[in-house]
Amino acid sequence: MDSHDGVRGILMAAALGPVLAVLLTACATDPPDPAAPQGTSAASVPAEPVAAGLEAPWSVAFLDGTPLVSERDSARILEVADDGTTREVGVVEGVDAAGEGGLLGLALDDEDRLYAYSTGTDGNRVQRYDLAGGPGALTLGEPTTILDGLPSASVHDGGRLAFGPDGMLYATVGDAGDRDSAQDLGSLGGKILRMTPDGDVPTDNPFAGSLVYSYGHRNVQGLAWADDGTLFATEFGQDTWDELNVITPGANYGWPEVEGIAERDDFVDPVQQWSPADASPSGMAHVDGTLFVANLRGQVLRTVPVSDPTTSSEHLAGEHGRLRDAVAAPDGALWIVTNNTDGRGDPGPDDDRILAVDVRP
Structure with a gap:
């Protein structure tokens, strides 16, 4: 939008033509051996600061x-102004921030209501908030809890929220350390959930009366839809393979029976896999036919062409540390x-930050 063409207007497309050619087309490589770590290195791309001094x-x-940002440990929701300064919109009450738990994903519906996924004392939950005021004066209303009692732990909390093109709210729930829950359709752990904006079960969900959309997941933290409605998800593996999956309603993605490409008829294989040391894929965005994947341990921004999701390229390798979301x-x-203040990174003086890259053609 025009309001972001100042400090956030960042980079002129004419000056970035050669860089964008690398960023958006370097994925066009021959499909690699599916049993090997996938991805090719690429040149650095310019990234401009949007905000700094954030905490996890x-x-x-x-x-x-108007950008709204969640901070995991403080449970604050911040508004980012055009000049990069931030102000507190509100604090999500009752957040039990420990390990990977805390205030996690945010999403907004078409009525401008804010949804937040957070860890409470009784498990993970999804709450909805009305927002009052305009830019520079937003305030958080009282919460309506639309789903609670989700499995939680100091690890594998999932936490991504996103509205799909169907108007439904999708939520990723990790296995919370209980591996077998991912295969148990009676548990919401290790699943991708699909619900109405009120938290109800849509009538066309794959399992009658259940919020479960897909299962057999360890810890999904990225969701993105291609223009044709295809849903992609990034997933943290354990010791062997992280995954990029195409999500089919009702499908079983194998955890904990398999990790990565297993070629078993009873499980859906990922379209791409990476060594956890090179990846740990978290948030993901789709822009003009390309998936952009933020990686924590790998400290790279990975690009994947929707036209051939078995290939990928790496950018910003090690330049900004751990990357949580795109x-x-x-x-x-x-x-x-970035996510260098989350207890696992090496923060610089301005961390954590939000950076912008112009990927417009």
Whole structure:
């Protein structure tokens, strides 16, 4: 949007033509051996600062062009102004921030209501908030809990929220350390859930009366839809393979029976896999036919062409540390959220930050 063409207007497309050619087309390589780590290195791409001094930021959602950011441990929701300063919109009450738990994903519906996934004392939950005021004066209303009692632990909490093109709310729930729950359709652990904006079960979900959309997941933290409605998900593996999956309603993705490409008829294989040391894929965005994947341990921004999701390229390798989220901004830029203050990174003086890369043609 025009309001972001100042500090956030960042990079002129004419100056970035050669860089964008690398960023958006370097994925066009021959399909690699599926049993090997996949991805090719690529040159650095310019990234401009949007905001700095954040504490373990996790998710970004846009309210009519105004960015809202969640901080995992403080449970604060922040508004980012055009000049990069932040102000507190509100604090999600009752958050039990321990390990990987805390205030995680944010999403907004078409009525400008804010949804937050957070860890409470009785498990993970999804809450909805009305927002009052305009840019520079937003305030958080009282929560409506639409789903609670989700499995939680100091690890594998999932936490990504996103509205699909069907208007339904999707939520990723990790196995919370209980591996077998991922194969148990009676548990919501290790699943991708699909629900109405009120938390009800849609009538066309694959399992009658259940929020479960897909299962056999260890810890999904990235969701993105291609233009044709195909849903992609990134998933943390254990010791062997991280995954990029195409999600089919009702499908079983194998955890903990298999990890990565197993070629077994009873499980759906990922379209791409990476060594956890090179990846740990978290948030993901789709822009103009390319998936952008933020990686934590790998400290890279990975690009995957939707036309051939078995291939990928790496960018920004090691330049900004751990990357938690990749988000398509309303002005067409790609926003990248770093995560160096989460207890596992090596923070610099300005961390954590939100960076912007112009990926417009």
